[in-house]
Structure formats: structure tokens, C-alpha cells
Amino acid sequence: MKNVTFSLGSVAIIDKVNVSFNFFDFLFSGIGGKAKNLKESSKLFVYNRLASCISVNQICEVYPTELFEQLGFKEKPSERSLYRNLERIGNNHKFIIERYQKLLQKHDLISKEQFVDFSSSYFEGKKSELGKLGYSRDGQPGKKQLVFGISTGINEIPTALTIQKGNVPDNKHFKFMYKTVKKVLDKNSVLIFDCGANTKKNKENIRKGSFHYLTLKPK
Secondary structure, X not given: OOOOOOOHHHHHHHHHHHHHHOHHHHHHOOOOOXXXXXXXHHHHHHHHXXXXXXXXXXXXXXXXXXXXXXXXXXXXXXXXXXXXXXHHHHHOHHHHHHHHHHHHHHOOOOOXXXXXXXXXXXXXXXXXXXXXXXXXXXXXXOOOEEEEEEEEEOOOOEEXXXXXXXXXXXXXXXXXXXXXXXXXXXXXXXXXXXXXXXXXXXXXXXXXXXXXXXXXXXX
């Protein structure tokens, strides 16, 4: 008989967050359309990041049927279904981020001290519309990539996510992050970032918004 193992701890975290904040229902209700198991798929993607962090095309092969049942699936989904749901989440990411920020506001989870940082991830393929050659933090300068920004409170709760084409530098990416995060920050909040986003224009915009900043001085 084959042993079936998976991390119940990660499932318990997902269930606790969902029960405490109605997290997945609040974020994904009404955007599934004809897609099946969008909420359950989102739980699965989160679980995968917390657990083995394997590629999407391996999920159905690596994880046992019991895990999918624990996450609310009536049956094991197909690889095609998972990719469709992942694409739907991506297409609706701005709407989902807006709901996420409203959820944080509702539960008073937004810290006045925000750490803003930027990173990148590369593509193996060449078809992505976001894929552009740029400075690669992964040491893959010959591969197209995307760049993303995250603003995280000093309470360790992320408040904003931005995604841009792979050739967008940090100093230009910052304006998209600032536009996103300022929607939920209280006045006199502090944005903390490194020298890559330290420009006169960015700092002027922060002060015009009645916020403060802490940054590094470029060499």
C-alpha cells in the first residue's frame, strides 16, 4: 500500500486564515465565471508555495488526492483546469488586489511603516507579453523576465503588489507601487526603500501625498 503524505500544517494555516477573515471567499467570489474550483485552486496555489513549491504542471502528479479533498475539491483537478484558473487570477489581479486591500483595511492590518522592494523572475519561454530583457537578479541576462514590487508592513503583512515588464527599472516601477499602496495608507505613513527607487521626483510625490520616506543615498 502506497503511503500518502502531505503537510497538514500548511492546510491548517490556510483554513485558519480563511475562517478568521473569510479570506478566499471575499477575494474570489464572483470572479470565477464559468471556471470551476477557482477558490479551491487559489488555496492549492497558496499551499504549493508554503509546501513543496513545485511547478504547476507537476501539482496533479506529486500531490495525493487526499490533499485536494482537504482543500475543497470534489475530485482531483486536471492540469488544464489549474492553468485556466491561474490565468483567470492573473487577468483579474488588479481587482483581487483591490479586494485584498479592502480586507486589510476592514481588519486594521495595515502598518504605517511600509518596506517597499523590487525583484524579478525570468521566463524559460519567449511568448509572454510581459517578458522583456532587463537587469536580471537571477543571473539569467539572456532570458526575458518580468519585474514585481511588494510593499510589506513592519507587521510583516504585505499591502501591495505590482507587476511590470522586465525592462522597467526600479525608479520607474516605484511610481506604480506608490499609486497602489497610497490608496490604503494613513497620512504620515513611512515608505522605506533602497537607492534604486531614490529619485527626486519619487520623493516629491511621497511628500505631496503627506507621507514620509526613509531611503539610501545613491553612490
